[in-house]
Amino acid sequence: MSVATSVTSSRSSLASAQSITAPLVPVARALLAALFLMAGPSHFNPAMVGYAQSAGVPFAPFLVPASGVLAFLGGLSLLLGFRARVGAALLVAFLIPVTLSMHAFWAVKDPMMAQIQLAMFMKNLGLLGGALLVAHFGAGPYSLDARRAAAFGSE
Numbered sequence: 004m005s006v007a008t009s010v011t012s013s014r015s016s017l018a019s020a021q022s023i024t025a026p027l028v029p030v031a032r033a034l035l036a037a038l039f040l041m042a043g044p045s046h047f048n049p050a051m052v053g054y055a056q057s058a059g060v061p062f063a064p065f066l067v068p069a070s071g072v073l074a075f076l077g078g079l080s081l082l083l084g085f086r087a088r089v090g091a092a093l094l095v096a097f098l099i100p101v102t103l104s105m106h107a108f109w110a111v112k113d114p115m116m117a118q119i120q121l122a123m124f125m126k127n128l129g130l131l132g133g134a135l136l137v138a139h140f141g142a143g144p145y146s147l148d149a150r151r152a153a154a155f156g157s158e
Contacts, residue, residue, distance in 0.1 A: 028143035032081045035133045039078030039094060046071025060104055073097040081137060084146020091138035098134065102127040 045051055046067050055063040073093045080090020106127060108120035142148040 025144040029084065029145040031133075032084060032087070032137070032142065032146070035130070035137070036078040036082040038130065039074040039097075040082065043071045043073075043075025043078060046074065055105065058105055070097055070101060077134075081142075084142030084148050087142035087146060087148055088138050091134045094134040095131065095138065098127055098131045102131070 052063050052067045055067045060066060074097045077090045077093035077097060080086055080093065102124060106120045106124040108117050108124050111117040111120050
């Protein structure tokens with residue numbers, strides 16, 4: 004088998020793999036977005052503001068609802084695949100400070116609570132990874148971004 008045949012064969016198998024897995028992309032976006040869409044509105048709850056204040060978050064009455072807006076808008080953007088790179092950037096802007104301030108497992112004295120905070124910290128790192136992937140690759144197929152790109156003939 005020549006190199007040219009091998010490359011052509013690889014490209015065709017890659018194309019078929021992409022077409023087979025393409026429907027998984029909106030499912031992945033929805034799964035990633037679900038947490039942010041559900042958590043965003045809870046940031047308007049006075050109990051959430053109080054919890055953030057007890058964790059030492061400065062300006063919590065302002066920052067907690069603002070973070071809820073970031074989370075919700077970023078999640079909605081991912082769900083719809085509308086300006087998903089911007090939505091992912093909103094989620095990154097939400098996740099970094101929240102992860103560092105609210106899940107500082109290294110500062111927790113109680114071993115059980117430290118383990119819970121470690122799990123939450125690691126969960127947020129995974130979410131951050133997903134958001135960074137969307138920030139780089141975009142919304143993918145079956146998204147409003149893809150429809151817009153097809154209509155304008157660009158990405």
